[in-house]
Amino acid sequence: MEFDSFFAEALDGLREAGNYRVFADLERHAGQFPRATRFREDGTSHDVTVWCSNDYLGMGQHPDVVRAMKEAIDRCGAGAGGTRNISGTNHSHVALEQELADLHGKESALIFTSGYVSNWAALGTLAAKIPGCIVYSDALNHASMIEGIRHSRAERRVWKHNSPEDLDRLMSADDPSRPKLVAFESVYSMDGDIAPIAEICDVAAKHGALTYLDEVHAVGLYGPRGGGIAEREGLMHRLDVIEGTLGKAFGVMGGYITGSRQLCDFVRSFASGFIFTTALPPALAAGATAAIRHLKASPVERQQHQERVARVRRLLDRRGIPHMDNPSHIVPVMVGNAAKCKWISDILLETYGIYVQPINYPTVPKGTERLRITPTPFHSDADIDHLVGALNDLWSHCALARAVA
Secondary structure (H helix, E strand, O other): OOHHHHHHHHHHHHHHHOOOOOOOOEEEOOOOOOEEEEEOOOOOEEEEEEOOOOOOOOHHHOHHHHHHHHHHHHHHOOOOOOEHHHHHOOHHHHHHHHHHHHHOOOOEEEEEOOHHHHHHHHHHHHHHHOOOOEEEEEOOOOHHHHHHHHHHOOEEEEEOOOOHHHHHHHHHOOOOOOOEEEEEEOEOOOOOOEOOHHHHHHHHHHOOOEEEEEOOOOOOOOOOOOOOHHHHOOOHHHOOEEEEEOOOOOOOOOEEEEEOHHHHHHHHHHOHHHHOOEOOOHHHHHHHHHHHHHHHHOOHHHHHHHHHHHHHHHHHHHHOOOEOOOOOOOEEEEOOOHHHHHHHHHHHHHHHOEEOOEEOOOOOOOOOOEEEEOOOOOOOHHHHHHHHHHHHHHHHHOOOOOOOO
16 A cells, blocks of 8 residues: 555545645744734744634733743753653642642542543543443533543443433433443533533433533633633532643643542542653643632633623624624634635635634534634734624625624
């Protein structure tokens, strides 16, 4: 087999379908979020405004976070020096886990190198090690959750998205004596919809199941202390595992789970994705701790964030730019065509200095291609006006349908 020819043919297929991903070569400007410099392949560069960052609150640039990371570098050096089990547990890791357990009202927490790894390792370990476990997975769960469940080789049932009724139907059909685990998210990142957590917990309790909630797109953003949707709705005590990330609203990098002391110790002791990987650098842990502490005490960022999101939606509505209605901070502007979605993204970047990544298949179903816009507290009125004006121009150029008021 000519391997390179095979690879090239597959990549050409992605290009023809408009699904080939191109990285934007960016350099963020410290203290000027969401500004960045974009570097072209020809060596030239230009300034852009980023509209698709998961650094939802700009905490990656917050002075407290930057200061904590610099101080940790000066104090400890660059890396952790090993796995958590072999010389790699730094005091910054311990402090971060204590902060996370407190954030979610749990006995314990365990940090990982990313949110993907925390889902993959925790779900994979729990479902594999609990004898006879059946996992019930929401149909739109993140790839990391799906991979963790698949890796466990446990029996899996996929229930209709955000449907407690379908979950109950599936669970009622299974042997009531078998252990069960219900895995779902709070905020779904592509559509921006929010799970009916209380109703799902009711079904899980009826069947004696463990509950596993992914809050990666909600931690820092919702609740009086940034504990997520479950905190906002007073439901944290009903979740056995709350999983989150340090790389989105907290602005740094890493993932985690929180739960009972025994559950976290179980995952710590049996998860290969935790045991055999180098620990997070102490500076990242220190920065994440600073971000969490700040957002626990300050509601200002969350309030400003929601106001900016609301303004973007209002102005899109005035121009008839179709966007998916949802109760979260994610604004999916619906294009519905892969080639046009990429073209609009390219023109926004090159001509208007606006960077928003096209979201195409397989991330979303074909025919639902979109621009996933994530406003932040730091996007000004002028930034919003410029974005909506540019989209209005390109919508007309592409002869795309407009929303009817």
